[in-house]
Amino acid sequence: MKIYISVILMMATITFYAQETNDQYQKWSAGRPDGHAPISVMGDHMHGKGEWMFSYRYMHMNMGDLKLGSDDTTTDSALNNYMVTPTNMPMNMHMLGAMFAPSDKITLMVMFNYLSMEMEHLTRMGGAFTTEVSGFGDVNLALLYKFFNKNQQTLHGQLGFSIPTGSITESDVTPASTPNETELPYPMQLGSGTFDPNLALTYLGQNASISWGSQVKGVFRIGENDREFRYGNRYNLNNWLAIKVADWLSFSARLEGLIIGEIEGTDPNLNPMMVITADTTNSGGTFMNGGVGCNIYLPTGALKNLRFGFELAAPLYQDLNGLQLKNKETLTFGAQYAF
Template identity: 60%
Template sequence: MKKFIFLGIFVFLSSLIIAQEKEEKQLTNWNGNRPDGHAPISVMGDHYHSKGGIMFSYRYMSMNMKGLLSGSDEVSNTEAHDAGYMVTPLEMPMKMHMLGAMYAPTDRITLVAMAMYTQNDMDLQMRMMGNIVPFSTSSSGFGDLKLGMIYKFLNKNSQSLHGSLNFSLPTGSIEEMDVTPMSSPNEVQLPYPMQLGSGTFDTELGVTYLGQKETISWGNQLKAIVRFGDNSNDYSFGNKYELNNWFAVKTDDWLSFSVRLQGLIVDEIDGTNPNLNPMMVTTADTTNSGGSYINGGLGFNLYAPKGSLKGFRLGFEYATPLYQDVNGIQLEQKETITVGLQYAL
């Protein structure tokens, strides 16, 4: 039901904007060569290129999770222990480096590739015989490789509509291990959030609408990630359904500011990893996965329209949760900071 609500919101907002633009009868194309010609830096697949166009990008994302939620209510680690878990997480900072490339063989098709390197750190505590033992685990390495394409449906009257189709290849490890107080000095397999990849072949479908006026722009993007089959450890991460809406103001030829609202639904993990004990730690219990989220973001884009830096774009966004409703007991999401540099040829 929530998926249809997201789709309805997207169609409604897009219809209003299209109707408004048609009334004004603007004859110019949507223009990507301005600071707000790209979405906030955290939004992927927001634009395409003309025939022969090439773009390289680098993004750095830092996300933090701290404290526990049960549904939308805060709970203590003591309450999580009392629910039957020997180990509960305290905090999980995650850092991700993303390298991307785009090439347009035609005016309608833009090919896309993205690789990422992730570093996960988690602080936890173990309750054993009345004592609290703190410890930490970590994992790092390359994640899943994404390949795909963007198809331009239209670009006229200062509006643009395009679709995207991406395939995620399971190149990231799902066998990450580390030492815990119970396993020392041996390593054990880490729970689901600490793995670097999905282990499955995933498909990402998206549609993006863009609109512009002289000093403002806006966009709506609906996206879904669908998993196929189970991985070699007999589980698959939940499907994701995402709606992004943003609005930007161009204050100069080189600077714009943006505000973004995101709705996100994540399904529960399907299956279970036989190497994990779901009563040992909350993150090894698949009932503690998935949920519904609303996030807000503020950011800016710097763009070089001419000179020696022509084609460079620097983006920044600070995002924070506005609403969270998780399944079971999970870490509470906190702030996410994304910084990116893009260079178009």
């Protein structure tokens, strides 16, 4: 938490100094392909009074193989301590979002998502099985407030929270429960079960052909859900640089630092000795991720302000708490239309 506050203060100081020391008065503009951050970054921009924007994003994330801390390990090693180990977990997420600006200073945002996940397993006896879940996740609401837009730089804050509409009681049939379904471990649940506030601060800058940005964000888990646990807090710092190569095209590179806290509490329906994903000591970690992508923007015509974004990201470093599947590639594609 102290690190999170320090980063916010540092960003605010740097951007305020830049605002005061540049004599040229020119507003930062979203009307160019690099006027939005890479498509994987949420809440990166604001809108003018009366403007709406609707968006769709698709994200595919894959996890596979095992890590113990920062070191690779084997399924055989995991099965020495647990009856079951996961081997692979693909996840697909569809996100629908809307933004509306009642004034030049304030933009309101809402985000809905639909998830589908699979987890493949091996048992100590040599068997294999797969569990699957799908459904709607938590709904996210936020208010964005613009502090300034001057000298081709802008700074805005975000205050939001999630509504726990996603299920935390998803179940499926496993070899040990056949023919009945049993509740699945934490990574296979669709929501958090708690009202989770979030805070963010985003700085953007640009010149004639290059744009850059930085966003620090924290998601804070408060209270305890109906299953007597809560997920760990989440802190991330995103930095990106984009090059505008045409009025309709830009390319971007992104670097993210991410810290996820360990799950607190224990779901009484889960046996932590059965599978590694039911043991809360095997949750959370520290990550550094990198991504490359592009934005396509239509500056004129009947579909003016329609844009498409694409990004491929992968972990550069990960140090996991306990024994977990390691993160692999993440693919994000999206479309945004403002009017």
